[in-house]
Amino acid sequence: MRGRLRRLCAIGAALAVSVAASGCAALLPPSEGSGGALTSWAISGGGEEELMPTEAEAFEQRTGQPMRTQFFQNDPYKNKLWVSMGSGSPPDTFFGWGGGALEAFIDAGKVVDLGPEMRKHPEWRDKFLPSVMSPVQLQGGTHGVPIGGIQPVMMFYNKDVFEQVGAQPPKTWGELIDLIPKFKEAGILPISLGGADSWTYLMWEEAIVDRVAGAQAFQDVVDGKPGAWMNPDIIKANQMLQDLVDMGAFGNSFSSTSAELGTQRALLSSGKAAMMLHLGSAYSELLGDDEQWVREGNLGWSAFPAVRGGKGDPNNLVGNPTTFMSVTKGPQQEQTIDYLREELSSDRFVQGRLERGDVPPVHGIEDELQKSEDREFLTDVYELTEKAPHFQQSWDQALAPRPAQEVLVNLQKLFLKQITPVEFSQAMEEVSR
Numbered sequence: 001m002r003g004r005l006r007r008l009c010a011i012g013a014a015l016a017v018s019v020a021a022s023g024c025a026a027l028l029p030p031s032e033g034s035g036g037a038l039t040s041w042a043i044s045g046g047g048e049e050e051l052m053p054t055e056a057e058a059f060e061q062r063t064g065q066p067m068r069t070q071f072f073q074n075d076p077y078k079n080k081l082w083v084s085m086g087s088g089s090p091p092d093t094f095f096g097w098g099g100g101a102l103e104a105f106i107d108a109g110k111v112v113d114l115g116p117e118m119r120k121h122p123e124w125r126d127k128f129l130p131s132v133m134s135p136v137q138l139q140g141g142t143h144g145v146p147i148g149g150i151q152p153v154m155m156f157y158n159k160d161v162f163e164q165v166g167a168q169p170p171k172t173w174g175e176l177i178d179l180i181p182k183f184k185e186a187g188i189l190p191i192s193l194g195g196a197d198s199w200t201y202l203m204w205e206e207a208i209v210d211r212v213a214g215a216q217a218f219q220d221v222v223d224g225k226p227g228a229w230m231n232p233d234i235i236k237a238n239q240m241l242q243d244l245v246d247m248g249a250f251g252n253s254f255s256s257t258s259a260e261l262g263t264q265r266a267l268l269s270s271g272k273a274a275m276m277l278h279l280g281s282a283y284s285e286l287l288g289d290d291e292q293w294v295r296e297g298n299l300g301w302s303a304f305p306a307v308r309g310g311k312g313d314p315n316n317l318v319g320n321p322t323t324f325m326s327v328t329k330g331p332q333q334e335q336t337i338d339y340l341r342e343e344l345s346s347d348r349f350v351q352g353r354l355e356r357g358d359v360p361p362v363h364g365i366e367d368e369l370q371k372s373e374d375r376e377f378l379t380d381v382y383e384l385t386e387k388a389p390h391f392q393q394s395w396d397q398a399l400a401p402r403p404a405q406e407v408l409v410n411l412q413k414l415f416l417k418q419i420t421p422v423e424f425s426q427a428m429e430e431v432s433r
Contacts, residue, residue: 040069040339047149055346055348056069059338081094090330097135097320098134102136104400114142114145114327126363127362134393136324147324147325148353149280151281152384154280155169157274157300159298160298161271165182167179171302179274191274195257197259199259200277208304208307212310213234217233218392221399239421241415280377357372410424410427
């Protein structure tokens with residue numbers, strides 16, 4: 001652990017130098033001595049800015065303990081958090097996705113295991129859907145509590161387009177393959193893919209590898225098992241993806257189509273494309289693009305197709321199980337744990353998520369979901385998650401930072417046919433050593 005701590009401090013120091021050199025002094029960690037206030041860090045834009053200040057105020061009123069909540073944009077936040085951990089001035093509680101980055105902090109002895117406290121308060125432990133907890137259930141402990149909405153990868157489709165060609169949404173990979181020529185003959189792009197943003201390739205990769213190779217295949221990668229990337233089933237899954245490219249499933253312009261700029265969604269809603277694989281957040285984004293089109297029942301969705309003969313359970317999910325808050329070790333960790341248990345896990349906080357249109361990963365919200373105008377979609381997301389035997393966290397969050405970056409680079413090469421499936425696995429095996 002001491003070596004890992006030295007590496008974490010080195011990362012923090014390097015980031016501090018790079019941040020200072022860029023002139024972004026605001027990213028440096030705050031100095032000690034905040035008047036005894038607990039500090040909480042989170043990113044902006046995901047609902048936390050609306051909900052967490054209210055909970056901080058409730059905590060202060062209940063305990064008399066001041067709570068200072070700060071919000072940051074995504075990328076600056078990640079840098080700031082690493083700097084603070086390496087320099088020894090971290091916040092008392094911090095936002096994250098679990099997975100590889102969180103495990104690095106655990107290795108360095110920075111993060112509290114909430115398991116003992118959850119065993120003292122079983123109603124707290126039992127509040128959350130088990131399938132979303134794996135990103136923080138690391139090294140035999142529980143190192144965070146859910147605060148966000150559930151975001152599984154789903155297949156969205158244009159119902160009008162499917163009706164036009166007399167087709168049904170695919171339940172199996174074979175059915176998906178059969179649809180490609182049918183849509184092409186009708187002059188419709190089978191699948192909209194925002195390949196200008198490399199993370200869109202990752203959703204296809206996560207889903208097909210899970211279906212073909214099963215959940216254990218990627219767990220072997222995360223665990224650092226030698227040869228894990230060379231698993232023949234991973235290579236087979238990637239060959240299936242390249243077969244889709246060869247069939248013209250994504251058209252010829254996917255590498256310049258943007259998900260972040262909305263082009264990928266526009267192809268779907270305009271009827272120029274039949275399907276789109278995306279996180280559940282696409283539903284609210286499509287609502288923002290053209291609420292009338294969604295409200296009139298033109299949008300459909302389903303789970304990723306099953307693969308006959310594959311090792312993965314067709315009920316498995318991939319994507320972003322949820323987001324979490326974790327606690328750093330320090331003299332105020334008990335008060336911070338109390339804040340997570342009493343405020344950030346409260347029914348009031350859950351209700352705030354529901355009112356935003358999120359699906360919190362907690363038990364017993366079925367009746368509340370039915371009150372929403374978007375009840376059909378929200379209930380489907382909830383039920384898919386509730387019955388999922390495994391919910392694989394997005395690979396770029398589950399992996400350590402360097403492999404997480406390289407998997408995006410190599411997936412782009414894979415989809416553009418610049419490397420073969422075997423070469424993809426060889427490249428990832430090399431970077432993971």
